[in-house]
Amino acid sequence: MRLLFLLLPVLLLAGCREEEPGSLFPRIDRETGEYWFFYYDSSASVQSVALAGSFNGWSATATPMKKRTDHLWSASIKLAPGKREQYKVVLNGTKWIPDPNAPYITMDQWRNSVIQTIRPDEFGLMFSSPIADGAAIRPEFIRLVFNDPKSILPAASVVVTLNGRPVRELTRLADGEIRVPVHPDLDGEIQVEIQIGHPNLNWYHSFLVFVWSKPIDLKTPPQNDAMVLYEIYIRQFADSNDDGTGDLKGITGKLPYLDSLGVTGLWLMPFNESPRDHGYAINDYLAIDREYGTMEDFRQLAMAADERGIDLWMDFVINHTDTTHPWFLDIRKKGKESRYWTWFQMTGDQPLSWKYFGMDDGMPKLNFQNPEVQDYFLKMAEFWMDPDQDGDFSDGVDGFRCDAAIEVPHSYWKRFRAHVKKIRPDVTILGEIWVADQLALLPFYDQEFDMTFDYPLYYTLRDAIHEQKPDLLMRFWQPMRQEVLPSGAQWVTFTSNHDNFRSLSLFRENRAEWNLAQNLLFALPGTPMVYYGDEAGLTGKNPPDTNVRQKMVFPAPTSDFYQTYRSLIALRKTFPVLAARDYKESPTLTFSTPEPGLLIVHRSDGNQKLTGYFNLSPAGLTFKKPYSGKPVTWNGTAWTVGESRPLTDLPAYGVSWLIPD
Ligand SMILES: [Ca+2]
Ligand SMILES: [Ca+2]
Ligand SMILES: [Ca+2]
Ligand SMILES: [Ca+2]
Structure with missing residues (x-):
């Protein structure tokens, strides 16, 4: 028996296909009681593999996996029975991924692999x-x-x-x-x-x-396809009355700036009353945070944006409140007698205890099993779509960016969608689903969200550029993206936001590398997003430190960061094919990588063709064979198309756009 077990990895490997790891799930050795873990990866860049989890203090080095064959790693470890251990696989000491063969996966943003341990004789x-x-x-x-x-x-x-x-x-x-x-x-x-x-x-x-x-039949607002979104942290963006705090009037004053940059959608971080700087813990859902202004300021902003054709999306933070919310204060006062006791996920009354968001017990989770809670937030959404309730939506929000959407039940989002779409069919519902694998996004497109943030692309784009591996992006798209998401699905693509590195820092403060990343992002289907200040070349790491959420610095129109975004936004307007939806039934996107480091992205929809050439390597490339087409170049105000000529080379991290012959 024991001998057979030791042979198991070898036997398993014999059954492995290149793309199919087989049955490499963790299993128990009945002789020793040790758990065996396996990891299969055919990519040559994997130099080391380790397990990190609740059983070793999440150490990336404590449990190395041993290379058994070219592509197969394994490790055995003694685990106490009757426990739920969470873990991840760590590649090359830095890249943390879920075990593709784990028996369970957590539904939170971490998507950790989970194993329920048993005794060998159980x-x-x-x-x-x-x-x-x-x-x-x-x-x-x-x-x-x-x-x-x-x-x-x-x-x-x-x-x-x-x-x-x-x-x-x-x-x-x-x-x-x-x-x-x-x-x-x-x-x-x-x-x-x-x-x-x-x-x-x-x-x-x-x-x-x-x-x-x-197939899922999902209808989504068509205006989002060509949109370029801009995320604003109101507190830090523009201060209209010089009291040191950014405000709604400040944003209204900056609409001409945003318009000339070219963005057509604004995601405002939370503006409801909150004692926290970031606003993601609300104590009055029907009020504007007094630091940011008044309800009238909000309506003026919404109407001014509407006149410019800029959509306004609000941060919809309904998974949890702040402990200063009157509902929760009532529980503090009356305990179980409070009529709001069942509005939260209370776990005990002596002492008072509750489920909360993340690691912050100041953010008690609401109970969406309770129909009163469900109804409250339908009403709240109704209110913000049309604050004066006159049936004209121009003074309200055009969409909801749903915070921590993964923690609110699917059944509620389905009800929410049905409700708000009945009132306003083109309202946008965007979910923050913080996951790395795109298959995990699928449940949220089943009559729940129009769009999700494309975290899977965020990670893939970063890795493709850092590791100089264009094929990561190609495999991400074909067949995976085209196969996985329903044909109506939309998504927001980004290289930064208030929870992650600033874009320039993500790309190692290397301007050329950053420029390459932005060009690639705008070459791909999806709704690209600019995080306020990235167009000024701001840097910052490790949120929530203030260096990622710092004061806005409005750039000179000639600055090259600003010009990069302005030109790329204009490129999508000049070449709508870049914003075309791409699905298996009607592909508009093809990739090729004919030589190391070079990625060619070809977009074509029957009306228009545009091809981007991207050098993902830190060295200049001279092509084995030149590519021919009309060069498309930015002259500082517009894109111009030149005479056909051969493209023979690209500098380090260089980009060229051609209309192919
Ligand atoms: Ca102010
Ligand atoms: Ca406040
Ligand atoms: Ca509007
Ligand atoms: Ca109205």
Whole structure:
């Protein structure tokens, strides 16, 4: 038995295809009680692999994985039974990724891999696919693999229900594996329940998976495709009355500046009453923070923006409040007797305890199982779409940027969408879904959000440039992006925001590298976003330090950071093909990487063609074979098209745009 187990990685590898890691889920060695972890990666750049998790204090070095073959790593570690351990795989000491074969994944922004440990002699579920809380497209079956040391399964009764319906025709394989067919009519969130009966064992387990069998028919506001979004931290942006705090009137005064930059959408960080600087803990959802101005200031800003064709999106922070919210103060006073007791996720009354957001107990989580809470925020959304309730939306918000959307139940977002779209069909619903893998975005497009922030692209773009690997971007898009998201889906692309490095710092304060990243971002489908101050070349790392959320410095129109954004925004207006939707049914985007370091992005929609040439390497490139086309160049105010000529080289991190011959 032991010998066989040691051979396991070798046997597994024999079954591995290049693209398919096989069954490398963590499993227990019944002889030693140690857990074995495996990681498969065919990329040559992976020099070292380690496990970091709750079992080793999240150390990236404590549990190195041993290279067993060219592409397969493994590690064994003793874990106490009966615990839920979270972990990640660390590549080359710096890149943290979820274990693609973990049995569970957390639904928070960390997307940690999870393993529920058992004793080696105990019956339990080792692995399921799709993984619990994960998402999958058109799976034929759900795989369940059990640890079955006493061979209970062959003689046991097994009942599996999907959304409460028992499934017939379970396939029982050797080695404790059961396959549950997924009927094509099953769609969306599925509750999997497993009941195992045997004279020596009564075992029950349930989990959620998200599966998509049918295409999602998602209708989204068309104006978002050509939009360029701009994120504003109101406190730091523009101060109209010189009291030291940025305000709404300040933004109104800067609309001409934003207009000449070319942006057509504004995401305002929270403006509701809050005792916190950042505003992400609200104590009055129907008021403007007094530091930022008045309701009239808000309406004036909305109407002035509307006249310029600039959409206004509000930060919709409904997952949690601040502990100074009157609802929570009422609980502090009356305890369980408070009518708001069930509005929050209270966990005890002596002493008072509650579930909260992140690591901040000053941000108590609201209870969206409570219909009163649900209704309150439908009303609140109604209010901000049209503050004077006269049926004219020009004085209200055009969209909601939904904070921590991953923590609010899917069922609520579906109800929210149905409600606000009935009132205003072209209102935009944007979700902050902070995940690294794009499959995890899919559940949020099932009649919930029009758009999500493209964190998966953010990470991929960064890695492609840092590691000089154009193929990372190519694989990200084809077939993955085109396959995963429904054809109506929209997304916001970005290289910075108030929670991450400033863009220039992300690209190592190297102007050429930063310029390359912005050009690439604007070459791809999606709604690009500029974080206030990035157009002034501001730097900053490690939010929430003030250096990422510092005072705005308005740049001279001639500054090269400003010119980069102004020209790229103008490029998307001159070449609408760059903003075209790209899906499997109607592809507008093709990539190629004919030589190391070079990425060619070709956009074409039947009306227009534009090709971008990007040098992802820190050295100049002279092409083996020149590319021919009409050069498209920025003269400081407009894009001009020159006579056809060959493109023979690019400087370090250089970019060229051509209309191909
Ligand atoms: Ca002020
Ligand atoms: Ca305040
Ligand atoms: Ca508007
Ligand atoms: Ca109105």
